[in-house]
Amino acid sequence: MFKIILLGFSLLFFAGCQEKHHSDLDGKKLLEQKCSKCHNLDLPPKTFVDEKAPPMMAVAFHIHDFIKASSESDKIPKAIEFVKDYVVNPSASKSFCDKASLKSYGVMPSQKGKVTQDELQAIAEYMFAHYTVKNMNDAQNLQNRLNKMPAGERIALQHNCFSCHKMNKDLVGPSFKKIATRNKSDLSTIESSIKNGSSKKYKHSRGAIMPAFGKKLSDKEIKTVAKWIYESNKK
Ligand code: HEC
Ligand code: HEC
Structure with a gap:
């Protein structure tokens, strides 16, 4: 029908x-x-x-x-x-x-x-x-876009991370590439900052803070999005 x-x-x-x-x-x-x-x-x-x-x-x-x-x-x-x-x-x-x-x-x-x-x-x-x-x-278009995205990016989109972060450019928060560079060999810091929040690490953010997402995202989602940010330098 x-x-x-x-x-x-x-x-x-x-x-x-x-x-x-x-x-x-x-x-x-x-x-x-x-x-x-x-x-x-x-x-x-x-x-x-x-x-x-x-x-x-x-x-x-x-x-x-x-x-x-x-x-x-x-x-x-x-x-x-x-x-x-x-x-x-x-x-x-x-x-x-x-x-x-x-x-x-x-x-x-x-x-x-x-x-x-x-x-x-x-x-x-x-x-x-x-x-x-x-x-x-x-x-349908949104769904197609979501389906094609890496899981980490999908989580970032669905949880509005992009309202403060861009891939290559600082916004309220530092760019994901900058974060990846700073934490080059430290995936666990990225994870714990998403879970518990972060402040005062990045000069340009001028006192803006990274809210804690530990209550909104599961540990698995945090790991997935953290890894996606961690690897964003290599793309
Ligand atoms: C108990 C199940 C049931 C509930 C609850 C129900 N419907 Fe239906 N509805 C049907 C079935 C089965 C059909 C398909 C058969 C038909 O056209 O009568 C249908 C068909 C329709 C149609 C006609 C479709 C057509 O192509 O002609 C409309 C309009 C409609 N429903 C609106 C609603 C609205 C609005 C509500 C909520 C207020 C609602 N229905 C609640 C079972 C239900
Ligand atoms: C309300 C704005 C805002 C939102 C929403 C936001 N962030 Fe942030 N984020 C920031 C700011 C500001 C910083 C910099 C904090 C600092 O200076 O320590 C930051 C820093 C970070 C860092 C770096 C922490 C570190 O230790 O280097 C990561 C990773 C991060 N954000 C990931 C995310 C993810 C993932 C999301 C979505 C789930 C998100 N952010 C949503 C504002 C935000």
């Missing part, structure tokens, strides 16, 4: 997203609370053989693709209305799922009494703002 949805999907999608009656409720949180039991919420989604329902990205793409509207800007409000109705009054005839998928999933059980119309407004607004082709591509 998935591929067809993606192919049929129009790139103009994002145009009508800023809605007038914008809900103040947290659509993301509500979606997690009320819908994740059956729908996988990841972007791009994980699919399982025995999944209970189509991934939420597929649902959002799907509805957006099949809803009829005179213009893109009419589409999102209509798509939101569809979700608000479908979740409490689902039926095989309303569903945009193809027959085979519908048969294998079964019609969605009505969520009447479990979610209010206001909550559904927020959920649906979030759905059509979050599950977009652009966001999916961005997420």
